[in-house]
Amino acid sequence: MSGKIIIFGFGSFGRHLYKHLSGLNKEVIVVVDSKNYDATIPSEIVPRQINIKHNDDITALDIDAKKDVVYCAMNKTAHNLFLVLSLKTLYRDISIIAISNSFENARKLKYAGATNVIDLYEATSRRFVNMLTKPAVTKAVDEIIYKENDLKMAEIVLPKDSSIDTKLLSEIDFKKHGIVLIAIIDKEMGDELSFIDHRIDHKLDGGDILVVVAKKDDLERFVSFLHS
Amino acid sequence: MKTPRNFIVKFAYFLDASTKYNSIKTFFYNLLENDNYPYKKYFDFFMIFVILSSVTLLVIDVKHHVPKWLDALDLYFVTTVFVVEYILRMWVYSDVHKIVIEEYEEALFFSKSLKTSTLLKKIFKDKWEYITTPSAIIDLIAILPSYRGLRVLRVLVLFRAFKMLRYTKSLTSFLEVLKNKKFELITLLTLSGFFIFIAGIMLYVFEGNNQNPNIKNLFDSFYWALITISTVGYGDISPVTPEGRVVTMLIIFTGIGLISFATSIIVSSFSERLTMLREDRIVQHLSKKESITVICGFGLLGRLVAKELEREGVAFVVIEKDENLAEMAYGMGYKAICADATSEKVFSQLKIKTNISHVLCLTSDDIVNIFIAVNVKSLNPNVHVSARCSDEEVAQKMYFANVDQVIMPEEIAGMMAAVYEGEPVAFEVLLSIVDQKDKIQMDEIEITPQSFGDGKKLQEVEIEAMRVILLGVLRNCKTKDSEFIFNPSDDFILRAGDNLVCIGHVTAISNLKRKMQ
Numbered sequence: 001m002s003g004k005i006i007i008f009g010f011g012s013f014g015r016h017l018y019k020h021l022s023g024l025n026k027e028v029i030v031v032v033d034s035k036n037y038d039a040t041i042p043s044e045i046v047p048r049q050i051n052i053k054h055n056d057d058i059t060a061l062d063i064d065a066k067k068d069v070v071y072c073a074m075n076k077t078a079h080n081l082f083l084v085l086s087l088k089t090l091y092r093d094i095s096i097i098a099i100s101n102s103f104e105n106a107r108k109l110k111y112a113g114a115t116n117v118i119d120l121y122e123a124t125s126r127r128f129v130n131m132l133t134k135p136a137v138t139k140a141v142d143e144i145i146y147k148e149n150d151l152k153m154a155e156i157v158l159p160k161d162s163s164i165d166t167k168l169l170s171e172i173d174f175k176k177h178g179i180v181l182i183a184i185i186d187k188e189m190g191d192e193l194s195f196i197d198h199r200i201d202h203k204l205d206g207g208d209i210l211v212v213v214a215k216k217d218d219l220e221r222f223v224s225f226l227h228s
Numbered sequence: 229m230k231t232p233r234n235f236i237v238k239f240a241y242f243l244d245a246s247t248k249y250n251s252i253k254t255f256f257y258n259l260l261e262n263d264n265y266p267y268k269k270y271f272d273f274f275m276i277f278v279i280l281s282s283v284t285l286l287v288i289d290v291k292h293h294v295p296k297w298l299d300a301l302d303l304y305f306v307t308t309v310f311v312v313e314y315i316l317r318m319w320v321y322s323d324v325h326k327i328v329i330e331e332y333e334e335a336l337f338f339s340k341s342l343k344t345s346t347l348l349k350k351i352f353k354d355k356w357e358y359i360t361t362p363s364a365i366i367d368l369i370a371i372l373p374s375y376r377g378l379r380v381l382r383v384l385v386l387f388r389a390f391k392m393l394r395y396t397k398s399l400t401s402f403l404e405v406l407k408n409k410k411f412e413l414i415t416l417l418t419l420s421g422f423f424i425f426i427a428g429i430m431l432y433v434f435e436g437n438n439q440n441p442n443i444k445n446l447f448d449s450f451y452w453a454l455i456t457i458s459t460v461g462y463g464d465i466s467p468v469t470p471e472g473r474v475v476t477m478l479i480i481f482t483g484i485g486l487i488s489f490a491t492s493i494i495v496s497s498f499s500e501r502l503t504m505l506r507e508d509r510i511v512q513h514l515s516k517k518e519s520i521t522v523i524c525g526f527g528l529l530g531r532l533v534a535k536e537l538e539r540e541g542v543a544f545v546v547i548e549k550d551e552n553l554a555e556m557a558y559g560m561g562y563k564a565i566c567a568d569a570t571s572e573k574v575f576s577q578l579k580i581k582t583n584i585s586h587v588l589c590l591t592s593d594d595i596v597n598i599f600i601a602v603n604v605k606s607l608n609p610n611v612h613v614s615a616r617c618s619d620e621e622v623a624q625k626m627y628f629a630n631v632d633q634v635i636m637p638e639e640i641a642g643m644m645a646a647v648y649e650g651e652p653v654a655f656e657v658l659l660s661i662v663d664q665k666d667k668i669q670m671d672e673i674e675i676t677p678q679s680f681g682d683g684k685k686l687q688e689v690e691i692e693a694m695r696v697i698l699l700g701v702l703r704n705c706k707t708k709d710s711e712f713i714f715n716p717s718d719d720f721i722l723r724a725g726d727n728l729v730c731i732g733h734v735t736a737i738s739n740l741k742r743k744m745q
Binding site for chain 2: 005012013015016017018019020021023024026069071073095097099101102115116118120121122123124125126127128129131132133134135136137139140141143144145151152153154155175178179180181182183185193195196197198199209211213214215
């Protein structure tokens with residue numbers, strides 16, 4: 001996956017998106033609406049200014065629908081919605097992540113064709129509430145997602161003829177590898193994501209996707225073990 | 229020097245030092261005046277009972293004969309109760325010995341001599357302040373009917389009914405409402421008094437000279453004017469001359485005006501007071517509870533948090549400055565107070581020192597959030613404060629002000645987006661965990677002392693057999709130096725205070741919780 005990251009908008013959301021996405025060793029393009037150009041953009045970022053109402057401006061960005069990921073992070077939901085619609089009409093298969101500020105707008109953005117919607121306030125309110133009711137969970141989630149440390153959540157696509165090909169889940173000691181397996185997409189059973197509850201002993205084949213939580217180097221070691 | 233003055237001063241110091249005296253006084257104070265004191269209720273019921281029985285006797289006495297012993301009981305028992313209550317109330321109203329000590333120390337400081345007469349004057353002035361309060365006057369009048377020499381005084385038993393106002397809060401707040409509209413009500417009274425005066429005199433002039441047999445004197449015509457202007461119109465006195473009828477027609481019109489004026493004053497003042505009364509009740513209700521969570525700000529985020537907290541069954545109260553939003557919160561069934569969270573008043577009403585455990589600053593303005601956080605922390609540094617913030621620089625300032633947790637919505641979006649990048653499946657898992665909408669949830673299980681898990685190896689707990697994924701163990705969750713142990717090995721030994729962080733189906737997790745008890 002070597003596609004570009006395209007962030008629309010450089011307001012309060014776009015800024016934070018840029019901060020986290022620019023650390024991923026990928027080409028990041030920031031696009032802003034020329035009408036709402038914000039002069040406080042730091043000088044090292046050179047944003048592309050377009051008029052989001054013009055399709056020509058968007059096609060001029062040279063988006064590769066198969067590889068690139070687009071983030072709609074304009075400050076106004078109306079603009080995001082408009083963007084999602086224009087992008088979807090231009091490129092059918094494009095992956096779009098949109099930021100929404102309410103459950104209701106999340107629904108609209110999903111309807112418009114956004115692949116995934118980050119419901120900002122929902123996530124924030126969850127955090128506030130979890131802090132009260134489930135402090136340990138909050139701290140664990142902090143470690144995995146919000147803090148910048150080794151621990152991360154990742155997905156592994158099993159290669160063909162991997163070292164664990166055709167094995168059953170119960171035959172593999174993930175713990176030994178320092179990995180906690182959370183969910184799996186077993187291609188034999190369709191594209192549906194299922195959480196691991198040890199009820200079904202999935203058979204692992206090439207193309208299956210494992211969702212794991214692990215330390216960075218353990219993860220790398222595990223991936224190279226798969227390929228061995 | 230054995231003067232009475234020295235004795236008084238000494239005695240005052242003695243009282244001040246005596247814990248027994250002070251605790252007795254506090255007890256009576258609570259019983260008589262403190263609405264939050266649990267036993268005050270019983271005292272109030274008792275007093276209402278005494279008053280009602282006394283009034284009942286008065287009514288029965290009109291036509292039937294009351295047995296002598298009952299009359300005696302009414303006379304001695306009720307009077308004693310009232311007199312004792314009156315004296316106790318006067319006693320707890322203020323601390324005489326403190327006045328004495330204050331005066332004495334002031335005199336010492338300025339090396340003046342302390343005169344017994346000025347001292348007594350001060351004390352008397354202080355108590356006189358109590359005697360002249362309206363409720364104390366009513367109390368005093370209610371004692372009077374015990375003097376049987378004057379028959380008229382019997383009617384004053386009804387003042388005992390007024391005394392009941394003291395014991396029922398709703399009635400006192402009714403009077404308070406009227407008090408707030410003092411100016412308007414006085415205007416109204418003067419105005420209607422003026423009209424009654426004019427109309428009464430006019431009718432007397434027109435019909436008092438034997439034209440109308442019902443109007444014998446000025447009192448009759450004033451009575452007629454009041455009955456007419458209030459639109460009651462008994463009809464026992466009615467004008468007979470055309471002039472009198474014209475006067476009647478005029479004052480009926482003014483009467484309608486005055487009555488609607490009065491109604492509007494009272495209604496509007498009630499609707500103004502209603503929210504305050506409601507909030508008073510909320511505050512009173514909450515001040516009895518412990519570990520309340522306070523949500524400051526009922527904007528978009530505040531609403532979402534309130535909804536979630538209600539679902540989780542956490543006791544919380546919303547403080548919102550904006551009247552409309554506070555009203556909205558109330559309409560949604562939450563406990564809401566319209567108040568300024570940046571001031572001390574509302575927090576001390578809610579008893580921040582003992583009853584508040586968490587404060588969430590959720591307004592959309594960072595500066596206001598900091599203001600609230602500092603306000604809360606300065607009142608009680610032990611309250612857990614978390615704040616919403618949209619800027620890193622502000623976040624630093626918040627941490628400097630000892631805010632326990634700062635949450636930046638935009639930051640969360642950024643983090644989540646970074647997880648998404650290239651890994652859409654992992655992101656989906658993350659979303660469903662963060663949202664907690666599905667049956668699959670992330671939860672924690674606390675190991676309590678002497679529970680099933682305490683001291684056991686992880687292997688022995690057999691978490692996997694319960695169809696739950698163990699992500700890790702959080703050690704010392706409640707303290708500052710908590711530590712998240714990711715993916716602990718099989719011979720990891722659990723101990724009390726640990727929290728298992730798991731992912732699994734809701735039922736599976738609750739099964740595991742039951743097992744771990």
